[in-house]
Amino acid sequence: MRLKLVIFDVDGTLVDSQGLIVEAMDLAFTGEGLTPPARQATLGIVGLSLDAAIFKLYPEGAPDLRARLVEGYKAGYMQRRAALGVAQSSPFFEGARETLMRLNTREDVVLGVATGKSRRGLDKLIEGHDLKGVFVTTQVSDDHPSKPHPSMIETALAEAGVAAQDAVMIGDTSYDMDMAAAAGVTGIGVDWGYHPNAELRAAQKIVASFQELEDTLTGIWEHQ
Known part of the structure; x- marks a missing residue:
């Protein structure tokens, strides 16, 4: 596996x-x-x-x-x-929590975060949304050059013990997709975020819902 x-x-x-x-x-x-x-x-x-x-x-x-x-x-x-x-200040997008929980139950999948937030900010969000233990690797701005430098993803891969070809980066901005490309991982853009789709040029796929995201991940993994 x-x-x-x-x-x-x-x-x-x-x-x-x-x-x-x-x-x-x-x-x-x-x-x-x-x-x-x-x-x-x-x-x-x-x-x-x-x-x-x-x-x-x-x-x-x-x-x-x-x-x-x-x-x-x-x-x-x-x-x-x-x-x-x-x-209230940072509510989940529709379907986000459910997708995280489903992915977290899979024995062949581990989850991570790569964010421009500080460690303190991410910890508060994880605590506030009861996500403790969901992510095996959490990369924050305190420890890395800013996106789109690939350092966050490279460290996440090392911490999780996963090869780049077996990883995906999911994000809403050009910085996320450019970071994924620089790190050699599949970049999946989401269309409900803060950058328009036209700016997600480095994305290998853009999805319109968390259900479509799960279907896309399944398709990627079935062909590996």
Whole structure:
């Protein structure tokens, strides 16, 4: 039996945290007396590590100002998450939990995460959604270069003991799909996230639901 690794992005793929992300970014910029980025601009950086995201949104800012924006975002995010709770601030997309649970029961499949979140942020989400023990490998921005660098996937493969040809990366952004391509794993894009389908050029398949995702995985594995 060949072990298979399914790696998930988080924001925009498993959970819909766009309201929380946009509000936190608005708070960070207004806190520095700046005009917040447009909503679509903020959603366009989801998946990047926070320092890379801020640089992309405000490249003309001095380094110390960008550092304050990073801290302002973190503070605003934690404040709003605490006020709303994880289930309300980052709810599952329809079918996400059920798919995770079904995949988790398979003896030939292990699950992982590769996210631009911090370790603290991911741990809070896993705790809030009662996902402890579901993922055998969790890769976060604290420990790696920002996506689309392949470091997160390469480390996940090593930790899970799975070869690249037996792994898939599932995500909603071009950063996820470019990372998958750079790591030599199959990239599956989802169309309910924060980047339009046209930007998921490196994806080998784009799915429109978690049921279609499960069917796609079955098809891939049947031909291995």
